[in-house]
Amino acid sequence: MDFAYDARTVELRERLTAFLTECVYPAEPVHAEQVAATGDPWARPAVLDELKAEARARGLWNLFLPDPRYGAGLTNLQYAPLAELTGRSPHLAPEALNCAAPDTGNMELLAEFGSEAQRDRWLKPLLDGEIRSAFCMTEPEVASSDATNIATRITRDGDSYVINGRKWWSSGAMDPRCEIFIVMGKTDPTADRHRQQSMILVPRDTPGVTVRRGMTVFGYSDAAHGGHAEIDFTDVRVPAEHLVGAEGTGFAIAQARLGPGRIHHCMRLIGMAERALELLCQRALARVAFGRPLAEQGVVREWIAEARVRIEQARLLVLKTAWLMDTVGNKGAHTEIQAIKIATPAMAEWVIDKAIQAHGGAGVSQDTPLAALWAQTRTLRLADGPDEVHKASLAKRELRRWA
The missing domain is CATH 1.10.540.10 (Acyl-CoA dehydrogenase/oxidase, N-terminal domain)
Structure with missing residues (x-):
């Protein structure tokens, strides 16, 4: 490597x-x-x-x-x-x-x-930055940490599909330029549990789509991700050609989508931790408490040293994961993708927390980026699968080697 x-x-x-x-x-x-x-x-x-x-x-x-x-x-x-x-x-x-x-x-x-038609209609304007999009998978009534739980129905009716269900934490949906929703639902509840789901494209202005409210993240809008919405789909009818891939492939598509997404989040988390450490060091050198700069306080020096070690550890693991994804593919890097999803948010959360502590009241205010960084980092211990799901899967994979 x-x-x-x-x-x-x-x-x-x-x-x-x-x-x-x-x-x-x-x-x-x-x-x-x-x-x-x-x-x-x-x-x-x-x-x-x-x-x-x-x-x-x-x-x-x-x-x-x-x-x-x-x-x-x-x-x-x-x-x-x-x-x-x-x-x-x-x-x-x-x-x-x-x-x-x-x-x-x-x-x-x-x-x-x-499909070619779907790429022409939606991918091109997304690539050009002309529109934004939303991903609608999580639901309020089921434990969405298990994606096979989703209850939204996608029912074939002639040359159309009809969608009924409620989604929330639909990322991207609050952006005023969001024009297309990618919705995951069940097309065949009787099939194998990983073959029941499909994905379908739903234009935002389709009759029956109701954005009930925007969801805040620890009080923040999270507008950088287009915000997150709770949405009702009531007898929403779209052409059959809006189905992405084939019926029953939704779960597999979701997993393929989440692999790169997880490593992208982890890459950015390292940058978030670096900025927090930079602010921590600047604060430690500039702020005087009990007659001496914070940088001369032993506990603050311990935070700084520990932060550097944790950041470097996480960066190396993320780079190894990126290298594996390039050389053996996302499946071959599955263990490492789960490992970084567990380790990197926890690392960044710890570093940002110490920077907040060093800043005192300023650290939780709008006068520094730290509070917003912490809120986003803490959320990523849930997004794309909570820590516990990844740990359970990772442990099962590890045990298989010795069974």
Whole structure:
């Protein structure tokens, strides 16, 4: 395994670092002011469009897609340090580069499993950043940590499908530019439990679609991910050709979508932890308590040292996972994908928590990015499968070697 950056990665890192320094960090307070001025927590302020235009002009666009027909053609190992950098400003940088969830996963899904007509109609405008999309899988009435539980029905009726059910935490659905929902539901409840589900494309303006409310994340809108909505689907009718892939393939498609999504989240989490550690160090050097700087307090030095160790451990595991995904595929990297999903959010949560502690009241306020970083990190211990599910699966896989 060789994790040294190749020439292309080095060049893109330099360009992306310059973009963050010159454009993104200065835009953070502007973005907050513009959102507050609208009174709509899910509004898309003008500064975001300015950042997207600048990123595109600098050649920093669709970096996440390894297929050169659709994206930059980077491997997971090449993209990892770039995604890490975007994690330093997770509420602006990923979307500015058109590399924000859930659109990334939805674009990957359409690129791999969508029909030619579906790619023309939905993938192209997503790649161009003209629209956004939502992913609708989780439901309020069932334990969605087991995706086979979903109760939404997708029923064939002539040359159409009819959808009935309720979803929540439908990421992307609160963005005013969201035009398409990817909905997972059951087409055959009598089939094998992993063959009951299918995925279907539902345009947002289809009759019977009702967005009941936006869901907040520890009080935050999470607008960078397009917000999250609770949605009713009542006798929603769409053409049969809106089905993604074949009936019964929904669970497999969901798993294929989640593999890259999990590593992208983990890459960004490392950047979030790095920014928190940077703020912690700056605070420790500048703040005086009990007659001396915080940096001279033994416990604060322990936090800083431990944070550096934890970040480096997580980064190496994520890079190994990226390398495996490139060399043996997502299935071959299954153990490592689960491992990083368990370890990286916990690492980032710990580092950000210590930075908050060092900042005192400022750490939980809107005056630093730390509170928002913590909320997003804590949520990622649930998103794409809770820790306990990944640990149970990982333990089962480990035990199999000795059974």
